[in-house]
Amino acid sequence: MLLENKTAVIYGGGGSIGGAVAGAFAAEGARVFLAGRTPAKLDAVADRIRAAGGQAETAVVDALDASAVDDHIDAVVEKSGGVDISINLITQEGIFQPLADIATAGFVEAIGKALTTQLITTKAAARHMVKQESGVLLFFGGSDAANTSPGLGNVQVGMDAVESLRRQWAVELAPHGIRTVTLLTGGIVDTFPDIPEMDAAKQSIIDSSPLKRAATMADVGSVAAFVASEQGRSITSTQVNISFGACNG
Template identity: 85%
Template sequence: MLLENKTAVIYGGGGTVGGAMATAFAAEGARVFLAGRTPATLDGVADRIRAAGGQAETAVVDALDAAAVNDHLDAVVEKTGSVDISVNVITQAAIFQPLAEIPTADFAAAVTRALTTQLITTKAAARHMVKQESGLLMFFGGSDAANTYPGMGNVQIGMDAVESLRKQWAVELAPHGIRTVTLLTGGLVDSFPEGPEMDGARQSIIDASPLKRAATTADVGAVAAFVASEKGRSITSTQVNVSFGACFG
């Protein structure tokens, strides 16, 4: 197993993407700790992992509360001895409108939320990883400078901001043996809300790929598990493109 005896903490672990990563990590032998604000979704993911023979624990944690995040992570490390993988898939509230139509306060609040939660969780993990001289900080979303579209509102701007944060962590933490990687996807069709109104968005992602395929949450989980493993040890300070070529970041 690629991740045997590893400890992974996933913030937003009850969601579609976080759940897919947690499932893939657990399938490769990791002990996963799912953190989020909704017990029912966290328990649903954990139950599926355990039913498949994996190890999963849950905790209700507000990832915008630094004290709560630190207390939870301290408890995880006390129990397991380390934190080897930290992933935060919590994103900003997406506002798909022309920038001129978005209220300034709404735009600023969304981007601030994304950066704040990422900063809180990565600071907490880095505190332990620096002591260990090892670990992986994994980010999700990525920056695709080659493709910009009207009407995307705050979405790509927020992801670009988080990617800038990841780059700064990379240069500061690399001397301590800590890796930083972003998974760049360009959109996961099976994470979209159901309904014909999303058909156009799904098709545009497929059409953008030279292979005419779209990445799924399972694809993200599989790549995340590889990157987090010893086989992926040379991958750091970069984005990993999980988009079937739709993105050029």
């Protein structure tokens, strides 16, 4: 197993992508700690993992509350002896409009929340990983320098901001043996609502790939598990492109 005896914390662990990543980690032997704000969603993911023979625990945590995040990660470390992997999969509040049409306050607030939760959760994990002199910090979304899609509003801007944060963490944490990697996705179509209004957006993601394919939740989970494992030990301070070539970050 790729992640046997590893401890992973997944913020947003009750979401669709969070659940997929948690399931992949657990299937590879990791003990996963799911954090989020909705107990029913967290429990549903944990139940699936346990039914498949994996180890999962849940906690209601507001990832915008630094004290709550610190208390949770301290409890995880006390219980498991350390933290090997941390990933924040809390979705940014997307405003899909032309920039000229977006209210300034809403634009700034959404990106501010995205950066705040990423900073809080990464600081909490890094505090313990520095003591261990090891660990993997995964980020999700990534920066696409070749973006040519109008109407993305604050979404790509927010992902670019988080990627800039990840790059700075990489510089500061590498001397402590901590790896930082972003999963560059280009859009995960099986997370989109199954409604006619989303068909064009799904097809656009598929059409932008040279292979005419789009990454799935299962793809995200399997790549995340590999990158976080010892087999991915040479991958750090970079983005891993899992967009089937749709992105050119």
